[in-house]
Amino acid sequence: MTDSGPVxxxxxxxxxxxxxxxxxxxxxxxxxxxxxxxxxxATSGEQIARAAGVSExxxxxxxxxxxxxxxxxxxxxIDAFRAVLHAWPAELGLTEHLRAAYQPVLDSSSAEDIEAxxxxxxxxxxxxxxxxxxxxxxxxxxxxxxEVLAERLGTSPDALDVRVQAAAISAVLKVAADDFAxxxxxxxxxxxxxxxxxxxxxxxxxxxxxxxPDGGAGA
Numbered sequence: 001m002t003d004s005g006p007v008x009x010x011x012x013x014x015x016x017x018x019x020x021x022x023x024x025x026x027x028x029x030x031x032x033x034x035x036x037x038x039x040x041x042a043t044s045g046e047q048i049a050r051a052a053g054v055s056e057x058x059x060x061x062x063x064x065x066x067x068x069x070x071x072x073x074x075x076x077x078i079d080a081f082r083a084v085l086h087a088w089p090a091e092l093g094l095t096e097h098l099r100a101a102y103q104p105v106l107d108s109s110s111a112e113d114i115e116a117x118x119x120x121x122x123x124x125x126x127x128x129x130x131x132x133x134x135x136x137x138x139x140x141x142x143x144x145x146x147e148v149l150a151e152r153l154g155t156s157p158d159a160l161d162v163r164v165q166a167a168a169i170s171a172v173l174k175v176a177a178d179d180f181a182x183x184x185x186x187x188x189x190x191x192x193x194x195x196x197x198x199x200x201x202x203x204x205x206x207x208x209x210x211x212x213p214d215g216g217a218g219a
Contacts, residue, residue, distance in 0.1 A: 020062070021072075023052075023062070024072045025072045025073070025076075027049075027052040028072035029073065029113070029116055030051040030052040031048045031051075031069035031070060032069075032070055032120055034048060034051060035070070035120075036119045036123065039127075040127050040129065040130065043066065044066070045066050048069060067127075067129035067130055067133055070130055070134075071137060073113065073117050074117060074120055074134055076105045076113065076117065077104060077105050077106070077117045077177065078137055078141045078173075079106040080102070080105055081102070081173055082144045082145075084101050084102050084103075085144065086144075086148060088152075094205060094209055095205055098198065098205065102198055102202075104117070104194070114189060115184070118180065118184050119181075121134070121178060121180075122182070138170050138174060139170070142163075142166045143166075145166035145169050146162050146165075149166055149169075165208070168209075169208060172201070172204045172205050172208055176197065176201040176204060179200065180193075
C-alpha cells in the first residue's frame, strides 16, 4: 500500500485571532448603528447578524447577548487610555504626556469609529443594559491603571492608595467621556472639540494625580 499523503482538512479553515477581532469589531459597528437608529429593544440579534453579513450562530458565538455587541467599540476607547498610560515616560508628568499622546479611540484613523463610540456613551444614559456593559469594562480597566501607578510609585497594585488613584482616574475618564459625547452631539466631531476634550481630561487628571511623582506636571 502506498502512502497517499496527508488527508485534506474538510470544512472552513480555522479563524485567526486577528480575523476574530476584526469580525467582532465589524459586528459591533453594525450593532451600534442599529441601536442608534431604532433603539436597543427594537433591534434583534437577527437584524445585527444580517447587517454584519454573518450568521446568528456566529453572532452568538462571539457575544452572549445583543447588548454586549457594543463592547469591542467601547474597549477601543478604554484601550486608548491604557496605551497612553503604558507609554508614560518617567521624565514627564501624566498631564503633559496626555496632551502630547492621547487619542480618544485606539488605532483609529476614522472619525466614524470615534462617533460610534460616543453614540454608545450617549445611549448608556437611557439604556441600562448598555450602561452595565460600559461600567464593567471601566471597572476591568482599573486593574491596568493600578499596575502602571504601582510601578510608578514603587509599590503593590493592591496598595490602598494605588487602588484609590486608579479608581479616581477611571472616574475622571468616565466624566470626560460623558462630556465629550455631549459636546460632539451639539458641535460635531471637530478638531476644536477634540482639543478641548484632551485639555479637560488633562486638567481633571491633574487634580486627582497630584500625589504622584510629577503627576500634575504641565497642568
